[in-house]
Structures are given as structure tokens and as C-alpha cells.
Amino acid sequence: MEGKEAYPKWLIETKKTVGKAKEWKNFIAALQGAVDQHLKENHVPSFADLAPAERILFVDRASRSLQTGSNYDQLYNATSHLLDQQVNNTVAKEMLSDSSAVGVAKPELINEHLKDGVVSILKRWPEMKVKFHMCLNIPVPTKLRTNAWTLFMSDPRARKDYVEKLMKEPKKAISDQDQLISQTCENMLRIQNTFSDIGPPTVGSFFAMKAVLSYFHAQQNDTEELHHVYYLLILPMLHTLSPHISKTKPAANNVVMILVEMYLTFIRDRPKYVCDIKNEHRTELKSFSDKVAEHLAAYEKSTQGNLATFIACLSQTGQRFLNKDTLMYIWDQQTTFSDVKM
Template sequence: MTGRSGTLRWLQNARRHIESSQEWKDFTIRLFDAVQQQMTESHVNVFTDLLEAEKAFVLQRAAKAIQRGDLYKAMISQISTCLEEQLYSQVAHEMRDGDHLRSKLSLVSSHIRNGVMNLLEERPELKGKMHAFLNQPLPADFRRLTWRLYLSNPRVCRDYLSQVAANKAKSPKDREIFLKSRALLSTEPTFQHLKDNEVAARCLRNVLSYYHKLQGTATHLPDMEYFLLLPLLQVALDPAAPNLSTDSISALLVEEFITFMNLRPRFMRLSFTQDAAGTDVLGEVSSMLHEQDRDLTTVIKGIYSQAEETQESLLRAVKHMLQPAISTLFVGYLSMDTLLYVWDQLIIGLDQPSYNCFPAFSAVFILLLRDYLKTCQSPGQVEAALKTRGPTLSVEEFQDMIRRHYFKELYSRLHEDDNEPFPIHDPTQALPPWSYLSRVTVPPRTRPEDRKQARKEREMLEKQHKERLKHEERLQKFREEEERRQQESRLLQLLEETKGTFEAQRVYLKEQLTQEKQLRYEMQKAAEAQISGLEDEIKKLQEQQRCNFWHILELLCVCKARIIIIMYGTVHWSLPWMMHALWEVTSGMSRNIEIHGKTAAMVTLDLLEQIMQAANAIANGHNAAEQGSLNAATREHLWNYSQDCKNAEIEVFGHHISREDIEKIPEPRRKELKKKLTGTIRRNAEARHKAQLAVGKGMLPDSVIYM
């Protein structure tokens, strides 16, 4: 690939050949004579006494004085020949060395572009030569360099870097600016390619935070200033751009953005109602639209007259329609390529005050969307059409429309300074004296009567204008007084309504308070009655608890008697009865009575536990040996009892009888038979016990009773 060193080599060779040519020597001699002529006319003795700007001005005028001569044409021809020879020689050398990946045309274009960029970097004052790219989109590297030359301001960059070094380059709303920047990159359709670019978000935050700090206001940055930075950011982050750090890109963007904000047209810094220039721009756009498509202007006026219910002029309608787009220089309304093309045309004319391409591009923007705008019925639909259909417009469409309708006018404005109001005399050329004046059109001559009539007309118009202003002022005062009276009547009516509302609320709240007092009184009476009833019940319970205490003592005495019976009688019958009796007594007592720290339930449970332990010891013994002896005695006793029952049945009935047969015997005979059976069983048992005692085998005491 061709490097910058190759570009410098062929350009330097061409420069050496030009400087050594005879044409260049003749031209410099003639230029020296022209400079002397300019110094003589300006009464300057020594060229070195002039300032640098004055030297450049004298040289420029001297060059213009001789640029129509033969020597100038010969020198230009020599320059073209040398440049062409050296350029094609360099291209042939590169192709001979093996660079076959690029065509000859591509190599030539690359060298020319690099040569121009090299000259612009060495001589930034030649940036005016970029006017030749009017209505042409600049290549990416050309665009980056051109914007850099027009928006360069080293002082701004130095101030920013010093603030960064002191850690004072951030606004108090830095976090808010960062979040809004990320949201803008994520939501704006024309910048979706920067959505996930963290460098872009950080650069936006750094630049806008510093810019907001310079403003010295507590208000938020308007959305317009976020949008105006995006094209500069796009150019700085171009893939073909040198790989720079985030801080370097931020410093570059700060310099370009602040310079651009200071150089932007006046009508962008003020609202259209505050600046007459904004009205002039809109008026020029309206004229262009009316000239190109009257049907479209009729549709536009009709749309905005419906919205405001008055017949709006085309100027007012264009203002409503284009003000958002013009305030952001079409950022958000065009695709990135088309937007950068429009900004190219704007930036190359920043050094020319008479050049203003806004009206032309605004009119072209509307005319290219005429088919969509004619179908709109409301301002909202117009705005939606501009936002959605604008990004579909291409660079070629803009170029074609500008070329056919507005190129000549824009070109003349861009090169207006090239035309001198008076000719520069070339002392080396033989020109007829006063030839310039003979070519100037003589202005028309007016008579005194005409001037007097014109003066009267102007005075009459001025008088009518003053009367109209006075009439409008009186009408304005009358409207203001009428509005004030209506406002006062509305306020009085509102005051009366408010008083009535407050009075109704007061009465209602008073009634509510009375009802609340009555309700609380009734609740208090009911509570007092309930408290009295509870106190009576407490007294009754206390008396009942005292009675229950003596009943427990009586029960304990009965339980002791029952224990004696259990120890010498049948356990299975007496123990459940005793437990049931104790439960009936304790269940009727209050669980809150305590005797020596124990409640009735606790005392009863302790007593039952001791009874169960005693009964278990009596029935089963204290160890395994005693339990075995008791079990053997019990089995023997049960067998003896069974035999006694059988013997008693035979003695009473003469045969064995079942319990069912006994139950079938009617009363009172059944009761008598049961007594006989019981007596017979007791007699037989006592006889057996006596016999056992006689032989020394007594196992049970005499007081055993069968219940």
C-alpha cells in the first residue's frame, strides 16, 4: 500500500522541479514587481515593516493583479505538468514493485488525496480551497481533516486539559448527563450503530459535562446540544481514524464542539421569535417552496390552519414544521451519510459570512418528502413523516436537487469574497485607462419630483404604520382589561363556592362529632355494666373456691379409707372409683387457687401418683420374687374361688347354672338366690381358710372380703 512517505516524496520532487523551472522564476520576478506596485500605492517603503497579515494581504493582491497575464498561465501550466509527471512516475514505480492489489486509478486518487491533506496540514490557511467540494460529500479522511481545520481552537483545548488535570472538568450533573447520553444512543434510530459503544457514551459525557460546567447554570442541558455533538462524535470515532484513547478523543471533541457552538449561525442560538435572522431564513425557505411546488405549500398551510383554527401564513406553517429540524441541523432527521454530507456543506462555509446553505437544504428536505407530506392531515402526521421518512433520503437525491435548483446561488455566495468591488491594476498589462468605469452600469437618474413623491409616500406609510401600532396597542389594553375583569369574576365565584363547601363540611363534621360523643357514652355505660357483672361473678367464684377447698379435704379423708380397703380387698373395683371422684372434685375448682405454691390439679396429681405407686407395690410386690409369690397365691385363690362358686350352685340349685339363667329368674326371687349364693361361697371360703390356718399354710388375713 502507498504510505504517506511516498506521497511526500513525489510532492517534494514536484516542488523542486517547479522551483527550478524558468516559468517559476519569471513569475516570481513579475510578482515582485506587483508587490512593489502595491507597496507604492500603499505608501510602504520596506516590505519587512508590515505585519504577517499585512504581508499576506499584499501578496494576495499582487497575485490577483497578475493572474490574468501570460506568465501566470505559463506558470500554472508548468505546475500541472510537473505534478502530473511526478505523480504518474510514483504510481508506475509502485505498480512495478508489486502493488497489484489496487488499480492505477485507485493509486492516483489515493496519492492526490494524501497530497492535498499534506498541504492542508502544512498550510491550514488554505482551508478555503475546500470550497471546491461544494455539493460533494467529503471522503472520511478529508472530512476529519477539514472539520478539524475549521473547528480548531487550541486555547479551548488547553483550558480543558488544565481543568482535567485539576479534576475540575465535570459538571454537578455529570451522572445525569451520562445516563441521558446512553439513553439517546440507545433510543435514537439514526444512531443505533453507537448503541453499544462505551467509548461513545463516555466521550459524550465528558464533553457535555464540561460544556455544562462552562455554562455556569443549574438548569439541564437542552436536547438540542446532545444532538449537535453526535455528528462530531461520529467523525471522531470513524473506523479509519487513528486509534486514540478516550481522553484524547474527548479533548478533540471539546475543542471542536465549543468552537462549533460559537461559530454556528445566530438564528440557531436564539429562538426564531427573538432573532430576525431566523425569520429571514424561514422566509427564504417559504419562497423556495412556493416557487418549486405551490400545491405543496397549499397543503402545508391547510394542515397548520386546521391545528390553530386560524388562517396561518406559509411562513408560520414552515416555522412550526421545520424549527425542530433546523435547531438540530437535521440530526435525527437524516441518515448518517446524508447528515454528514449536509454538515460538510455547512462547515466549509463557516469562514464565509454571506454563505448560508440552511434555506436551500431545508427546502430540498421538504421537497423530497412532498409525496408523503401531501397525504398528511395534521401537524402530528407531518412530524411523524419527517422523522420516519427523512432517514430514507440519500445523498444523491440531495445532490441532484441542489445541483438543479440552488447550486449557482450557493456557489456565488461561497465565493463572494473572490470578486473584488474594484479591480486590481496590473502594471505589467496594457489596459485602457478608466476601462473599469466604462463597463459599470450607470445607475438610473431620478427627478426631484419623483424623490418628493417617494418621500411623501414613505411619510404616509410611516404615519399609517404608527396609527396601526397605536390601534393595536389600544386593542391590546382593552383585551387585557377584559381578561382581568373576567379573571376577577371567576375568582369571586370560586371564592363563594369554596365558602359554601367549607360551611357544608363544617356542619357535617359537627354532626359527626355529636354522633361520636353519643356512641362513646353508650359504649362507656355498657362497659361499666359489664365490669359490675364481672365483679359479681368474681365474688361468687371466690366463695365457691373456698367451699371446694373443704370438699377436697373431705375427699382426701375418703380416699385414705378407700386405700385401706384397696390394700385388703379387690383393687380393680375401688381404684377407678376413687380417681373418678377426685377428678369430679378438682374439675369444679378454679385452677388459679394455690396452696403452698401448688394448685388443686397439682395436689391431686401428686396424690394419684402416690396411690398408684402404693397399689402397684401391694399388687405386684417390690421385686421379682415377691411378684412370683403373689402371682402363685392369686392363681390358687382364683381356683379356690371358682370351686366355691360351683359348690354353692350345686348346693342351692342342685346343678351348675350360668349367669344368663340367673338373669332370667324374676325379681325378688333372683335377689334372694344371689344372697344364698353369696352366703354359701363365704361359708365355704371361711371353712377352707380355717383348715389352712390349722395346718400352718395361711396366706391371707381373716378380713378378706369379696365385693
């Protein structure tokens, strides 16, 4: 899942072509002028006098100041045209020469190539994850979901701690209740009916789920059993990583490490209204649902009653499983906007 960035050929060609375009040269000239203006306003003699971080800040400010100007619009339009041209040329050649493309609609092939391009860019510049905010109220494309979730649920320190314990103190990476956790994981994977790719238990999904939850419980220093909610919360992550998890043998170590990082980050940062353990956060759930109902009522008053009924159902005992598309849509919204302060 990790490795050297490989950019699609069409993306490399687009970059080369844009770099030679007059619109690019005009924009760079305007950007240089804007940077000089910012230097003058801040009484900085030379760009070279700035520290690296300050240079980035100045260029970013200058770039933002140009976004409402003609140079920016012309470059944007030229880049879009050249990008369309390169992708369409690539797909046209593929449809003529690649037997695997026979019967596949052109728009589908274009989307696949564009997703490959997005993935390669995100691997190089993970800070561009904020672009996923464009997915407000729409699902994240399946091929991009793994990248999006791993970027937003990222905590290298959590992964480092896990790896160090495995290497130096492996017993501390396993719960005293490992056998019980194993049995519960197997039962949960068997009864859930949302994700057919991870259950009934496949070997890979079972061992990955058990490894993460056993490690998580071991770090809590808690003698009580894990609440069933903790088992439910890992299922969407397992599904997202399922293309990288074997069905017939235990999941690879690097996949388990990523899953540990995602899970611990989510548990740490999740909203209080999701912390439904032992009913201790019902007030947060009610407060959140009231706020949502208030906003919805401004557009459709009947939704207030519907939401109240739904929240009441959540308070009842028993486990319920949403259909896959609905559940993943909810998780996409929560995950890709987890960095937005409400």
C-alpha cells in the same frame, strides 16, 4: 492525530521540479516587477523597509495582480502537468510493486494520494482551509472531513481552558449531573440509527461523548438538565473522529480535547436558527427558511411548498434521524462555510 508534517514523496518531487521550470522563473521575475511597482505606487523606498506583515501584504497584492496574466496561466498549466505526472508515476509503481494495491482501481489510488497531499499541506498551512469553499454543494471527501472540521471548529483557548481545569481543578470539568448525562449519552447512542460506528454504544464513543457534555454542562452553571438537542449535535462530530476513537476502551485524551474544542466552538458560533432550545428561536428558523424558499422559487416554484412542509415537520415533537450521507452533507456545508458572512 497530531505530529510532525510528513509530505508525500510525489509532492516533494513536484515542488522540486516546479522550482526548476522556466515557467516558475518567469513568474518570479514578473512577481518581483509587480512588487516593485506596488512599492513605487506607495512611495516605499525598499522592500526591506517594510514590516514582515506588510511584506506579506505587498507580495499577496502583487500575486493577485498577476492572476489574469500569461505568466500565471503558464505556471498553473506547468504545475498541473508536473503534478499529474508525479502522481501517475507513483501510482503506476505502486500498482506494480505493492500487493495491497491489487484490485484497486487506478482513479481510487490517485484520489488517496491526492488526499494525503492535501492533508499534509493543511497541517502546514491551516489558513488554506478556505479552499474547502470549493466544496459548495458537494460533500467533503471522507478522508479530509476530520481535517476540515477541526480547522473550521477551532478555538485553542477553549482547549486550553479544558486542559487547565483537568490538571488543576478536575471537579470543575465534571457536571453535578454527570450520572444523568452518562445515562442519556448511552440511550442516545443506542437509539440513533445513523452512525453504526459509534452506536450501539462503543466504549470509546460513550466515554468521549459523556466527557464533552459533562464538561459543557459544568461550564453553564445551570441546574437544569441538558436539552436533548445538545446530545444530538455531538453525534456527527463523534462520527467524524471515530477512526481515532477506540471501540473497546475510553477515547484518548488528545481526541477528547479536540472534540471539546470542536463542540464548544460549534455551540458558540452556530446560527440562531439551529438554536432550537425551548422553541425560543423559531422566528429565526422561519426567517431563514423563508429566505431559502424565496431563492429556490426563482428556479423551481414547487420547492416553496416542499420546504414549508419540511419545516412544519421539524416543529413537531419526536426525534428523527436522517441517513448518514444526507446528514454529513448538511454538516459539511454548514461547517466549511461557517466563516462566510451571509
